[in-house]
Amino acid sequence: MKCNYCGHKLPDDAIYCDRCGEAFPYEKPQTVSREDIPTHIAEAFIITILCCFPFCIPAIINAARAKQRLQYGDYNVAIEASKNAEFWINFSLIMGGIVYFIYIFSEIF
Numbered sequence: 001m002k003c004n005y006c007g008h009k010l011p012d013d014a015i016y017c018d019r020c021g022e023a024f025p026y027e028k029p030q031t032v033s034r035e036d037i038p039t040h041i042a043e044a045f046i047i048t049i050l051c052c053f054p055f056c057i058p059a060i061i062n063a064a065r066a067k068q069r070l071q072y073g074d075y076n077v078a079i080e081a082s083k084n085a086e087f088w089i090n091f092s093l094i095m096g097g098i099v100y101f102i103y104i105f106s107e108i109f
Contacts, residue, residue, distance in 0.1 A: 051096025059088035
């Protein structure tokens with residue numbers, strides 16, 4: 001690790017520079033485990049059955065992609081696919097709620 005201010009080489013656990021005295025926060029590298037990444041497969045299928053079908057297709061595709069990438073150990077792609085699946089699940093839920101609200105509102109009036 002190098003000092004951001006003077007460029008002096010430092011040990012990895014240093015919290016300040018020995019040469020210039022510049023303090024910097026020590027950031028421990030974060031590791032991601034397989035259990036920390038949700039695939040959202042169950043949610044995608046439940047939303048498909050209960051809500052707006054066209055918007056659920058990307059949710060299922062991304063959930064399956066996240067599961068596949070986890071099996072191969074490609075955690076960065078799995079995290080991105082998991083986030084995309086979660087977005088499409090939420091979007092489908094919102095759109096389904098709007099459609100149901102409009103349907104119920106149109107039946108009342």
